[in-house]
Amino acid sequence: MTKDELTKWFLCDDKIMLSVAKTTTLVNKAIKVHGLTCTTGAVLGRALTMSALMGAKLKNPSDNITAIITGDGPVGRIVTVARYGGVVKGYLDVPEVDLMPNDKGKIDVGGAVGKGKLRVISDYSMTKPYIGEVELVTGEIAEDFAMYYANSLQQPCAIGLGVLMKDTKALSGAGFLVEVMPDAMDNDIEEIENVTKQLSDISTIMKDISTVDFVNQYFGHLMPKLYEQSEPKFKCDCSMARVKKVLKSLPAEDRESIYNENGEIEVKCDFCNKTRLVSREDIE
Ligand SMILES: [Zn+2]
Incomplete structure:
Protein backbone atom coordinates (compact mmCIF):
# COMPACT_ATOMS: atom_id res chain seq x y z
CA MET A 1 0.00 0.00 0.00
CA THR A 2 1.40 3.41 -0.96
CA LYS A 3 1.43 5.98 1.84
CA ASP A 4 -0.95 8.89 2.36
CA GLU A 5 0.04 12.02 0.49
CA LEU A 6 -1.34 15.22 -0.86
CA THR A 7 0.19 16.84 -3.92
CA LYS A 8 -0.67 20.19 -5.49
CA TRP A 9 -0.18 20.96 -9.15
CA PHE A 10 -0.56 23.67 -11.74
CA LEU A 11 -2.04 22.60 -15.08
CA CYS A 12 -2.44 24.38 -18.41
CA ASP A 13 0.12 27.19 -17.94
CA ASP A 14 -0.83 27.72 -14.28
CA LYS A 15 -4.46 28.55 -15.13
CA ILE A 16 -5.87 25.47 -13.46
CA MET A 17 -4.97 24.13 -10.02
CA LEU A 18 -5.18 20.47 -9.10
CA SER A 19 -4.93 18.96 -5.60
CA VAL A 20 -4.79 15.18 -5.24
CA ALA A 21 -5.03 13.27 -1.96
CA LYS A 22 -4.44 9.69 -0.98
CA THR A 23 -6.02 9.14 2.41
CA THR A 24 -6.24 5.39 3.05
CA THR A 25 -4.30 5.43 6.34
CA LEU A 26 -6.10 8.55 7.55
CA VAL A 27 -9.52 6.99 6.86
CA ASN A 28 -8.58 3.74 8.62
CA LYS A 29 -7.49 5.74 11.66
CA ALA A 30 -10.89 7.48 11.73
CA ILE A 31 -12.65 4.10 11.38
CA LYS A 32 -10.71 2.75 14.36
CA VAL A 33 -11.18 5.83 16.58
CA HIS A 34 -14.94 6.04 15.96
CA GLY A 35 -15.80 2.34 15.45
CA LEU A 36 -17.20 3.04 11.98
CA THR A 37 -19.04 0.58 9.75
CA CYS A 38 -18.66 -0.02 6.01
CA THR A 39 -21.20 2.78 5.35
CA THR A 40 -20.07 5.35 7.91
CA GLY A 41 -16.41 4.64 7.05
CA ALA A 42 -17.19 5.71 3.48
CA VAL A 43 -19.23 8.74 4.61
CA LEU A 44 -16.73 10.15 7.08
CA GLY A 45 -13.81 9.03 4.89
CA ARG A 46 -15.08 11.10 1.97
CA ALA A 47 -15.73 14.11 4.21
CA LEU A 48 -12.25 13.86 5.78
CA THR A 49 -10.60 13.52 2.36
CA MET A 50 -12.39 16.72 1.28
CA SER A 51 -11.26 18.36 4.51
CA ALA A 52 -7.63 17.45 3.71
CA LEU A 53 -7.99 18.88 0.17
CA MET A 54 -9.45 22.16 1.48
CA GLY A 55 -6.96 22.40 4.35
CA ALA A 56 -4.02 22.19 1.96
CA LYS A 57 -4.43 25.91 1.25
CA LEU A 58 -4.07 27.04 4.89
CA LYS A 59 -1.03 29.25 5.44
CA ASN A 60 -0.89 29.87 9.21
CA PRO A 61 -0.81 27.59 12.27
CA SER A 62 -4.01 29.15 13.68
CA ASP A 63 -6.02 28.81 10.42
CA ASN A 64 -8.72 26.17 10.13
CA ILE A 65 -11.69 25.18 7.99
CA THR A 66 -14.73 23.52 9.59
CA ALA A 67 -17.36 21.79 7.46
CA ILE A 68 -20.70 20.76 8.96
CA ILE A 69 -23.09 18.59 6.97
CA THR A 70 -26.53 18.53 8.55
CA GLY A 71 -28.66 16.01 6.69
CA ASP A 72 -31.88 14.20 7.58
CA GLY A 73 -30.32 10.76 6.92
CA PRO A 74 -29.53 8.18 9.63
CA VAL A 75 -25.87 9.19 10.24
CA GLY A 76 -26.96 12.61 11.56
CA ARG A 77 -24.52 15.48 11.54
CA ILE A 78 -21.03 15.15 10.05
CA VAL A 79 -18.34 17.54 11.27
CA THR A 80 -14.79 17.86 9.94
CA VAL A 81 -12.02 20.31 10.75
CA ALA A 82 -8.92 20.89 8.65
CA ARG A 83 -5.93 22.49 10.29
CA TYR A 84 -2.63 23.85 9.06
CA GLY A 85 -0.14 21.21 7.96
CA GLY A 86 -2.66 18.79 6.46
CA VAL A 87 -4.06 17.66 9.81
CA VAL A 88 -7.76 16.78 9.92
CA LYS A 89 -10.25 15.53 12.50
CA GLY A 90 -13.92 14.71 12.29
CA TYR A 91 -16.88 12.70 13.51
CA LEU A 92 -20.46 11.88 12.68
CA ASP A 93 -23.40 11.56 15.10
CA VAL A 94 -24.33 7.89 14.57
CA PRO A 95 -21.24 5.77 13.73
CA GLU A 96 -23.15 2.44 13.90
CA VAL A 97 -25.29 3.08 10.80
CA ASP A 98 -24.76 0.44 8.10
CA LEU A 99 -27.00 0.48 5.02
CA MET A 100 -27.52 -1.91 2.13
CA PRO A 101 -25.78 -0.91 -1.13
CA ASN A 102 -27.74 1.49 -3.37
CA ASP A 103 -29.32 0.49 -6.71
CA LYS A 104 -25.94 0.95 -8.45
CA GLY A 105 -24.38 -1.57 -6.06
CA LYS A 106 -22.36 1.20 -4.35
CA ILE A 107 -22.17 2.20 -0.70
CA ASP A 108 -25.26 4.33 -0.09
CA VAL A 109 -23.53 7.51 1.09
CA GLY A 110 -26.34 9.73 -0.24
CA GLY A 111 -28.96 7.68 1.61
CA ALA A 112 -26.92 7.79 4.81
CA VAL A 113 -26.51 11.58 4.66
CA GLY A 114 -29.95 12.52 3.30
CA LYS A 115 -31.19 16.00 2.42
CA GLY A 116 -30.08 19.11 4.25
CA LYS A 117 -27.33 21.69 4.36
CA LEU A 118 -23.57 22.04 4.12
CA ARG A 119 -22.01 24.87 6.08
CA VAL A 120 -18.32 25.74 5.77
CA ILE A 121 -16.56 28.07 8.21
CA SER A 122 -13.18 29.27 6.98
CA ASP A 123 -11.21 30.80 9.82
CA TYR A 124 -8.05 32.50 8.60
CA SER A 125 -6.05 34.36 11.21
CA MET A 126 -6.34 38.17 11.08
CA THR A 127 -9.70 38.21 9.30
CA LYS A 128 -13.29 37.51 10.36
CA PRO A 129 -14.28 33.88 9.68
CA TYR A 130 -16.01 33.43 6.32
CA ILE A 131 -19.19 31.35 6.53
CA GLY A 132 -20.85 29.84 3.48
CA GLU A 133 -23.89 27.59 3.31
CA VAL A 134 -25.53 25.59 0.52
CA GLU A 135 -28.27 22.99 0.22
CA LEU A 136 -26.99 19.45 -0.21
CA VAL A 137 -27.23 18.30 -3.84
CA THR A 138 -27.06 14.50 -3.48
CA GLY A 139 -25.54 13.88 -0.04
CA GLU A 140 -22.75 12.03 -1.85
CA ILE A 141 -20.34 14.71 -0.48
CA ALA A 142 -18.30 15.53 -3.63
CA GLU A 143 -21.27 17.11 -5.46
CA ASP A 144 -22.26 18.97 -2.31
CA PHE A 145 -18.84 20.55 -1.89
CA ALA A 146 -18.70 21.37 -5.61
CA MET A 147 -21.94 23.30 -5.10
CA TYR A 148 -20.36 25.13 -2.16
CA TYR A 149 -17.37 26.13 -4.31
CA ALA A 150 -19.62 27.29 -7.17
CA ASN A 151 -22.24 29.13 -5.10
CA SER A 152 -20.45 30.38 -2.01
CA LEU A 153 -16.92 30.89 -3.32
CA GLN A 154 -17.87 31.62 -6.97
CA GLN A 155 -15.13 29.14 -7.84
CA PRO A 156 -15.79 26.70 -10.70
CA CYS A 157 -14.30 23.35 -9.77
CA ALA A 158 -14.48 19.60 -10.17
CA ILE A 159 -14.31 17.32 -7.14
CA GLY A 160 -13.98 13.56 -6.84
CA LEU A 161 -13.99 11.69 -3.52
CA GLY A 162 -14.04 7.98 -2.84
CA VAL A 163 -13.44 5.32 -0.22
CA LEU A 164 -13.18 1.69 -1.26
CA MET A 165 -14.33 -0.40 1.72
CA LYS A 166 -14.01 -4.09 2.52
CA ASP A 167 -16.16 -4.73 5.60
CA THR A 168 -14.86 -2.15 8.09
CA LYS A 169 -11.48 -1.59 6.47
CA ALA A 170 -10.69 1.06 3.88
CA LEU A 171 -8.71 -0.48 1.02
CA SER A 172 -8.33 2.93 -0.59
CA GLY A 173 -9.27 6.51 0.21
CA ALA A 174 -8.69 9.19 -2.40
CA GLY A 175 -9.85 12.49 -3.78
CA PHE A 176 -9.07 15.35 -6.13
CA LEU A 177 -10.02 19.01 -6.43
CA VAL A 178 -9.64 20.94 -9.69
CA GLU A 179 -9.95 24.72 -9.40
CA VAL A 180 -10.31 26.74 -12.58
CA MET A 181 -8.82 30.26 -12.60
CA PRO A 182 -10.80 33.06 -14.34
CA ASP A 183 -8.25 33.29 -17.19
CA ALA A 184 -8.38 29.57 -18.05
CA MET A 185 -8.95 28.79 -21.75
CA ASP A 186 -12.25 27.20 -22.83
CA ASN A 187 -10.56 24.26 -24.55
CA ASP A 188 -8.52 23.54 -21.40
CA ILE A 189 -11.71 23.52 -19.32
CA GLU A 190 -13.30 21.17 -21.85
CA GLU A 191 -10.32 18.83 -21.63
CA ILE A 192 -10.50 18.86 -17.80
CA GLU A 193 -14.18 17.88 -18.08
CA ASN A 194 -13.24 15.00 -20.42
CA VAL A 195 -10.62 13.74 -17.97
CA THR A 196 -12.67 14.09 -14.78
CA LYS A 197 -15.53 12.18 -16.43
CA GLN A 198 -13.27 9.11 -16.38
CA LEU A 199 -12.55 9.51 -12.66
CA SER A 200 -15.88 8.64 -11.09
CA ASP A 201 -14.32 5.68 -9.29
CA ILE A 202 -11.34 7.54 -7.88
CA SER A 203 -10.67 5.21 -4.92
CA THR A 204 -10.28 2.19 -7.23
CA ILE A 205 -8.20 4.12 -9.77
CA MET A 206 -5.77 5.32 -7.09
CA LYS A 207 -5.70 2.17 -4.97
CA ASP A 208 -2.21 1.02 -5.97
CA ILE A 209 -0.64 4.15 -7.46
CA SER A 210 0.87 7.31 -6.00
CA THR A 211 -0.68 10.74 -6.60
CA VAL A 212 2.25 11.54 -8.90
CA ASP A 213 1.61 8.47 -11.08
CA PHE A 214 -2.09 9.31 -11.10
CA VAL A 215 -1.50 12.87 -12.29
CA ASN A 216 0.98 11.79 -14.96
CA GLN A 217 -1.42 9.11 -16.19
CA TYR A 218 -4.57 11.24 -16.41
CA PHE A 219 -3.37 14.86 -16.60
CA GLY A 220 0.05 14.31 -18.21
CA HIS A 221 -1.00 16.04 -21.45
CA LEU A 222 -1.98 19.23 -19.56
CA MET A 223 1.56 20.24 -18.53
CA PRO A 224 1.33 19.33 -14.83
CA LYS A 225 3.78 21.17 -12.54
CA LEU A 226 4.13 19.86 -8.99
CA TYR A 227 4.50 22.70 -6.47
CA GLU A 228 3.66 21.25 -3.07
CA GLN A 229 3.69 17.86 -1.37
CA SER A 230 2.57 16.91 2.15
CA GLU A 231 1.23 14.02 4.21
CA PRO A 232 -2.35 14.43 5.46
CA LYS A 233 -3.08 12.99 8.90
CA PHE A 234 -6.07 12.24 11.13
CA LYS A 235 -5.20 13.75 14.50
CA CYS A 236 -7.09 15.52 17.27
CA ASP A 237 -5.77 18.65 18.94
CA CYS A 238 -7.69 18.38 22.20
CA SER A 239 -5.73 18.55 25.46
ZN1 LIG B 1 -9.97 15.04 20.86
Whole structure:
Protein backbone atom coordinates (compact mmCIF):
# COMPACT_ATOMS: atom_id res chain seq x y z
CA MET A 1 0.00 0.00 0.00
CA THR A 2 1.40 3.41 -0.96
CA LYS A 3 1.43 5.98 1.84
CA ASP A 4 -0.95 8.89 2.36
CA GLU A 5 0.04 12.02 0.49
CA LEU A 6 -1.34 15.22 -0.86
CA THR A 7 0.19 16.84 -3.92
CA LYS A 8 -0.67 20.19 -5.49
CA TRP A 9 -0.18 20.96 -9.15
CA PHE A 10 -0.56 23.67 -11.74
CA LEU A 11 -2.04 22.60 -15.08
CA CYS A 12 -2.44 24.38 -18.41
CA ASP A 13 0.12 27.19 -17.94
CA ASP A 14 -0.83 27.72 -14.28
CA LYS A 15 -4.46 28.55 -15.13
CA ILE A 16 -5.87 25.47 -13.46
CA MET A 17 -4.97 24.13 -10.02
CA LEU A 18 -5.18 20.47 -9.10
CA SER A 19 -4.93 18.96 -5.60
CA VAL A 20 -4.79 15.18 -5.24
CA ALA A 21 -5.03 13.27 -1.96
CA LYS A 22 -4.44 9.69 -0.98
CA THR A 23 -6.02 9.14 2.41
CA THR A 24 -6.24 5.39 3.05
CA THR A 25 -4.30 5.43 6.34
CA LEU A 26 -6.10 8.55 7.55
CA VAL A 27 -9.52 6.99 6.86
CA ASN A 28 -8.58 3.74 8.62
CA LYS A 29 -7.49 5.74 11.66
CA ALA A 30 -10.89 7.48 11.73
CA ILE A 31 -12.65 4.10 11.38
CA LYS A 32 -10.71 2.75 14.36
CA VAL A 33 -11.18 5.83 16.58
CA HIS A 34 -14.94 6.04 15.96
CA GLY A 35 -15.80 2.34 15.45
CA LEU A 36 -17.20 3.04 11.98
CA THR A 37 -19.04 0.58 9.75
CA CYS A 38 -18.66 -0.02 6.01
CA THR A 39 -21.20 2.78 5.35
CA THR A 40 -20.07 5.35 7.91
CA GLY A 41 -16.41 4.64 7.05
CA ALA A 42 -17.19 5.71 3.48
CA VAL A 43 -19.23 8.74 4.61
CA LEU A 44 -16.73 10.15 7.08
CA GLY A 45 -13.81 9.03 4.89
CA ARG A 46 -15.08 11.10 1.97
CA ALA A 47 -15.73 14.11 4.21
CA LEU A 48 -12.25 13.86 5.78
CA THR A 49 -10.60 13.52 2.36
CA MET A 50 -12.39 16.72 1.28
CA SER A 51 -11.26 18.36 4.51
CA ALA A 52 -7.63 17.45 3.71
CA LEU A 53 -7.99 18.88 0.17
CA MET A 54 -9.45 22.16 1.48
CA GLY A 55 -6.96 22.40 4.35
CA ALA A 56 -4.02 22.19 1.96
CA LYS A 57 -4.43 25.91 1.25
CA LEU A 58 -4.07 27.04 4.89
CA LYS A 59 -1.03 29.25 5.44
CA ASN A 60 -0.89 29.87 9.21
CA PRO A 61 -0.81 27.59 12.27
CA SER A 62 -4.01 29.15 13.68
CA ASP A 63 -6.02 28.81 10.42
CA ASN A 64 -8.72 26.17 10.13
CA ILE A 65 -11.69 25.18 7.99
CA THR A 66 -14.73 23.52 9.59
CA ALA A 67 -17.36 21.79 7.46
CA ILE A 68 -20.70 20.76 8.96
CA ILE A 69 -23.09 18.59 6.97
CA THR A 70 -26.53 18.53 8.55
CA GLY A 71 -28.66 16.01 6.69
CA ASP A 72 -31.88 14.20 7.58
CA GLY A 73 -30.32 10.76 6.92
CA PRO A 74 -29.53 8.18 9.63
CA VAL A 75 -25.87 9.19 10.24
CA GLY A 76 -26.96 12.61 11.56
CA ARG A 77 -24.52 15.48 11.54
CA ILE A 78 -21.03 15.15 10.05
CA VAL A 79 -18.34 17.54 11.27
CA THR A 80 -14.79 17.86 9.94
CA VAL A 81 -12.02 20.31 10.75
CA ALA A 82 -8.92 20.89 8.65
CA ARG A 83 -5.93 22.49 10.29
CA TYR A 84 -2.63 23.85 9.06
CA GLY A 85 -0.14 21.21 7.96
CA GLY A 86 -2.66 18.79 6.46
CA VAL A 87 -4.06 17.66 9.81
CA VAL A 88 -7.76 16.78 9.92
CA LYS A 89 -10.25 15.53 12.50
CA GLY A 90 -13.92 14.71 12.29
CA TYR A 91 -16.88 12.70 13.51
CA LEU A 92 -20.46 11.88 12.68
CA ASP A 93 -23.40 11.56 15.10
CA VAL A 94 -24.33 7.89 14.57
CA PRO A 95 -21.24 5.77 13.73
CA GLU A 96 -23.15 2.44 13.90
CA VAL A 97 -25.29 3.08 10.80
CA ASP A 98 -24.76 0.44 8.10
CA LEU A 99 -27.00 0.48 5.02
CA MET A 100 -27.52 -1.91 2.13
CA PRO A 101 -25.78 -0.91 -1.13
CA ASN A 102 -27.74 1.49 -3.37
CA ASP A 103 -29.32 0.49 -6.71
CA LYS A 104 -25.94 0.95 -8.45
CA GLY A 105 -24.38 -1.57 -6.06
CA LYS A 106 -22.36 1.20 -4.35
CA ILE A 107 -22.17 2.20 -0.70
CA ASP A 108 -25.26 4.33 -0.09
CA VAL A 109 -23.53 7.51 1.09
CA GLY A 110 -26.34 9.73 -0.24
CA GLY A 111 -28.96 7.68 1.61
CA ALA A 112 -26.92 7.79 4.81
CA VAL A 113 -26.51 11.58 4.66
CA GLY A 114 -29.95 12.52 3.30
CA LYS A 115 -31.19 16.00 2.42
CA GLY A 116 -30.08 19.11 4.25
CA LYS A 117 -27.33 21.69 4.36
CA LEU A 118 -23.57 22.04 4.12
CA ARG A 119 -22.01 24.87 6.08
CA VAL A 120 -18.32 25.74 5.77
CA ILE A 121 -16.56 28.07 8.21
CA SER A 122 -13.18 29.27 6.98
CA ASP A 123 -11.21 30.80 9.82
CA TYR A 124 -8.05 32.50 8.60
CA SER A 125 -6.05 34.36 11.21
CA MET A 126 -6.34 38.17 11.08
CA THR A 127 -9.70 38.21 9.30
CA LYS A 128 -13.29 37.51 10.36
CA PRO A 129 -14.28 33.88 9.68
CA TYR A 130 -16.01 33.43 6.32
CA ILE A 131 -19.19 31.35 6.53
CA GLY A 132 -20.85 29.84 3.48
CA GLU A 133 -23.89 27.59 3.31
CA VAL A 134 -25.53 25.59 0.52
CA GLU A 135 -28.27 22.99 0.22
CA LEU A 136 -26.99 19.45 -0.21
CA VAL A 137 -27.23 18.30 -3.84
CA THR A 138 -27.06 14.50 -3.48
CA GLY A 139 -25.54 13.88 -0.04
CA GLU A 140 -22.75 12.03 -1.85
CA ILE A 141 -20.34 14.71 -0.48
CA ALA A 142 -18.30 15.53 -3.63
CA GLU A 143 -21.27 17.11 -5.46
CA ASP A 144 -22.26 18.97 -2.31
CA PHE A 145 -18.84 20.55 -1.89
CA ALA A 146 -18.70 21.37 -5.61
CA MET A 147 -21.94 23.30 -5.10
CA TYR A 148 -20.36 25.13 -2.16
CA TYR A 149 -17.37 26.13 -4.31
CA ALA A 150 -19.62 27.29 -7.17
CA ASN A 151 -22.24 29.13 -5.10
CA SER A 152 -20.45 30.38 -2.01
CA LEU A 153 -16.92 30.89 -3.32
CA GLN A 154 -17.87 31.62 -6.97
CA GLN A 155 -15.13 29.14 -7.84
CA PRO A 156 -15.79 26.70 -10.70
CA CYS A 157 -14.30 23.35 -9.77
CA ALA A 158 -14.48 19.60 -10.17
CA ILE A 159 -14.31 17.32 -7.14
CA GLY A 160 -13.98 13.56 -6.84
CA LEU A 161 -13.99 11.69 -3.52
CA GLY A 162 -14.04 7.98 -2.84
CA VAL A 163 -13.44 5.32 -0.22
CA LEU A 164 -13.18 1.69 -1.26
CA MET A 165 -14.33 -0.40 1.72
CA LYS A 166 -14.01 -4.09 2.52
CA ASP A 167 -16.16 -4.73 5.60
CA THR A 168 -14.86 -2.15 8.09
CA LYS A 169 -11.48 -1.59 6.47
CA ALA A 170 -10.69 1.06 3.88
CA LEU A 171 -8.71 -0.48 1.02
CA SER A 172 -8.33 2.93 -0.59
CA GLY A 173 -9.27 6.51 0.21
CA ALA A 174 -8.69 9.19 -2.40
CA GLY A 175 -9.85 12.49 -3.78
CA PHE A 176 -9.07 15.35 -6.13
CA LEU A 177 -10.02 19.01 -6.43
CA VAL A 178 -9.64 20.94 -9.69
CA GLU A 179 -9.95 24.72 -9.40
CA VAL A 180 -10.31 26.74 -12.58
CA MET A 181 -8.82 30.26 -12.60
CA PRO A 182 -10.80 33.06 -14.34
CA ASP A 183 -8.25 33.29 -17.19
CA ALA A 184 -8.38 29.57 -18.05
CA MET A 185 -8.95 28.79 -21.75
CA ASP A 186 -12.25 27.20 -22.83
CA ASN A 187 -10.56 24.26 -24.55
CA ASP A 188 -8.52 23.54 -21.40
CA ILE A 189 -11.71 23.52 -19.32
CA GLU A 190 -13.30 21.17 -21.85
CA GLU A 191 -10.32 18.83 -21.63
CA ILE A 192 -10.50 18.86 -17.80
CA GLU A 193 -14.18 17.88 -18.08
CA ASN A 194 -13.24 15.00 -20.42
CA VAL A 195 -10.62 13.74 -17.97
CA THR A 196 -12.67 14.09 -14.78
CA LYS A 197 -15.53 12.18 -16.43
CA GLN A 198 -13.27 9.11 -16.38
CA LEU A 199 -12.55 9.51 -12.66
CA SER A 200 -15.88 8.64 -11.09
CA ASP A 201 -14.32 5.68 -9.29
CA ILE A 202 -11.34 7.54 -7.88
CA SER A 203 -10.67 5.21 -4.92
CA THR A 204 -10.28 2.19 -7.23
CA ILE A 205 -8.20 4.12 -9.77
CA MET A 206 -5.77 5.32 -7.09
CA LYS A 207 -5.70 2.17 -4.97
CA ASP A 208 -2.21 1.02 -5.97
CA ILE A 209 -0.64 4.15 -7.46
CA SER A 210 0.87 7.31 -6.00
CA THR A 211 -0.68 10.74 -6.60
CA VAL A 212 2.25 11.54 -8.90
CA ASP A 213 1.61 8.47 -11.08
CA PHE A 214 -2.09 9.31 -11.10
CA VAL A 215 -1.50 12.87 -12.29
CA ASN A 216 0.98 11.79 -14.96
CA GLN A 217 -1.42 9.11 -16.19
CA TYR A 218 -4.57 11.24 -16.41
CA PHE A 219 -3.37 14.86 -16.60
CA GLY A 220 0.05 14.31 -18.21
CA HIS A 221 -1.00 16.04 -21.45
CA LEU A 222 -1.98 19.23 -19.56
CA MET A 223 1.56 20.24 -18.53
CA PRO A 224 1.33 19.33 -14.83
CA LYS A 225 3.78 21.17 -12.54
CA LEU A 226 4.13 19.86 -8.99
CA TYR A 227 4.50 22.70 -6.47
CA GLU A 228 3.66 21.25 -3.07
CA GLN A 229 3.69 17.86 -1.37
CA SER A 230 2.57 16.91 2.15
CA GLU A 231 1.23 14.02 4.21
CA PRO A 232 -2.35 14.43 5.46
CA LYS A 233 -3.08 12.99 8.90
CA PHE A 234 -6.07 12.24 11.13
CA LYS A 235 -5.20 13.75 14.50
CA CYS A 236 -7.09 15.52 17.27
CA ASP A 237 -5.77 18.65 18.94
CA CYS A 238 -7.69 18.38 22.20
CA SER A 239 -5.73 18.55 25.46
CA MET A 240 -6.27 18.70 29.22
CA ALA A 241 -5.25 22.37 29.16
CA ARG A 242 -7.93 23.20 26.59
CA VAL A 243 -10.61 21.24 28.50
CA LYS A 244 -9.74 23.13 31.70
CA LYS A 245 -9.89 26.44 29.88
CA VAL A 246 -13.39 25.68 28.55
CA LEU A 247 -14.63 24.53 31.98
CA LYS A 248 -13.15 27.62 33.63
CA SER A 249 -15.03 29.82 31.18
CA LEU A 250 -18.40 28.35 32.30
CA PRO A 251 -20.45 30.22 34.93
CA ALA A 252 -19.70 28.66 38.36
CA GLU A 253 -23.30 27.49 38.90
CA ASP A 254 -23.34 25.67 35.53
CA ARG A 255 -20.09 23.97 36.43
CA GLU A 256 -21.46 22.95 39.86
CA SER A 257 -24.35 21.13 38.19
CA ILE A 258 -22.08 18.83 36.15
CA TYR A 259 -19.72 17.57 38.89
CA ASN A 260 -20.20 13.85 39.57
CA GLU A 261 -20.34 12.29 43.06
CA ASN A 262 -16.51 12.20 43.20
CA GLY A 263 -16.27 15.93 42.56
CA GLU A 264 -15.07 15.43 39.00
CA ILE A 265 -16.33 16.50 35.61
CA GLU A 266 -16.18 13.94 32.80
CA VAL A 267 -15.43 15.49 29.42
CA LYS A 268 -15.51 13.48 26.20
CA CYS A 269 -14.02 14.80 22.97
CA ASP A 270 -16.34 14.06 20.01
CA PHE A 271 -13.45 14.19 17.56
CA CYS A 272 -11.26 11.48 19.12
CA ASN A 273 -13.57 9.84 21.71
CA LYS A 274 -11.05 10.46 24.49
CA THR A 275 -12.61 10.93 27.93
CA ARG A 276 -10.93 13.09 30.56
CA LEU A 277 -11.77 13.48 34.22
CA VAL A 278 -11.21 16.95 35.63
CA SER A 279 -11.28 17.43 39.38
CA ARG A 280 -12.51 20.48 41.28
CA GLU A 281 -8.91 21.30 42.28
CA ASP A 282 -7.83 21.14 38.63
CA ILE A 283 -10.25 23.90 37.73
CA GLU A 284 -10.14 26.15 40.79
ZN1 LIG B 1 -9.97 15.04 20.86
